[in-house]
Amino acid sequence: MKSVKVIGCGIIGLTTAIKLQEKGFKVTIIANEPFNKTLSSKVGAIWFPFEIHPKEKANKWASLTYKEYQSDEKEGNGVSFIPLITAYNHESNTDWIHQLPKGFVRKALPTELPKGIEKAHISIVPLAEPHLYLPYLFNQFIDNGGVLKKQKITSFNDASILNTLTVNCTGLGAKELCNDEDLQPMRGQILRCSKMDIASYADSTKKRSIKLFN
Numbered sequence: 001m002k003s004v005k006v007i008g009c010g011i012i013g014l015t016t017a018i019k020l021q022e023k024g025f026k027v028t029i030i031a032n033e034p035f036n037k038t039l040s041s042k043v044g045a046i047w048f049p050f051e052i053h054p055k056e057k058a059n060k061w062a063s064l065t066y067k068e069y070q071s072d073e074k075e076g077n078g079v080s081f082i083p084l085i086t087a088y089n090h091e092s093n094t095d096w097i098h099q100l101p102k103g104f105v106r107k108a109l110p111t112e113l114p115k116g117i118e119k120a121h122i123s124i125v126p127l128a129e130p131h132l133y134l135p136y137l138f139n140q141f142i143d144n145g146g147v148l149k150k151q152k153i154t155s156f157n158d159a160s161i162l163n164t165l166t167v168n169c170t171g172l173g174a175k176e177l178c179n180d181e182d183l184q185p186m187r188g189q190i191l192r193c194s195k196m197d198i199a200s201y202a203d204s205t206k207k208r209s210i211k212l213f214n
């Protein structure tokens, strides 16, 4: 059996590790923090592939991911499908709606628009709640024979990955590991607010987006 090392234990590292196990690889994840301490454990986790580049690849990834979540929707694993209201105007990039399956997006009726919003799409999108979905992925990884090693990798010449097929899933950690000054976080803020009568909301009318969760 071929061995692979995956660096990183966030949603990308865990998903990559499981996909490799499904292809018959023996996988070790090396991470300097466990899944419940990663950035992935703290986020909104809504499928909303807005302004992700390169577009051609991102579109393909987006529709594949949507299908994966459709087949991964199980009681208690944190995956569900929710209505997402997305405000837009003439400046907005609405390309991402074309990656939705047919019939899963429509224009909001005037009566459905949140206060102050002129135009919006309502789509049905996957939500993968991290506090449930990450443990679900991690348990799957362990049940498949995966091994987790806690370690910080400081160089690709590190003895623990040298001469082993290695997949880099370090997220923003890649800035330091790959000495990549161009790597920087995109927008993303979560506001805790009082309950609203909408499941979720995203604004693509400005150079930022805000999601308000119930």
Ligand SMILES: Cc1cc2nc3c(=O)[nH]c(=O)nc-3n(C[C@H](O)[C@H](O)[C@H](O)COP(=O)(O)OP(=O)(O)OC[C@H]3O[C@@H](n4cnc5c(N)ncnc54)[C@H](O)[C@@H]3O)c2cc1C
Pocket: 007, 008, 009, 010, 011, 012, 013, 030, 031, 032, 033, 034, 035, 038, 039, 040, 041, 042, 043, 044, 045, 046, 047, 048, 151, 152, 153, 154, 169, 170, 171, 172, 173, 174, 177, 187, 188, 189, 190
């Ligand atoms: C506020 C906010 C809201 C967001 N909302 C959404 C959303 O609704 N939908 C969406 O799709 N995305 C959203 N995102 C983006 C999304 O959260 C990230 O793209 C995603 O979590 C990145 O996952 P990851 O596995 O690549 O990285 P991380 O979760 O950061 O995991 C990186 C892993 O690599 C390990 N690591 C790093 N460097 C090293 C090293 N040198 N040696 C060993 N291990 C290392 C870390 O310990 C960790 O285990 C949001 C982001 C933020 C900040």
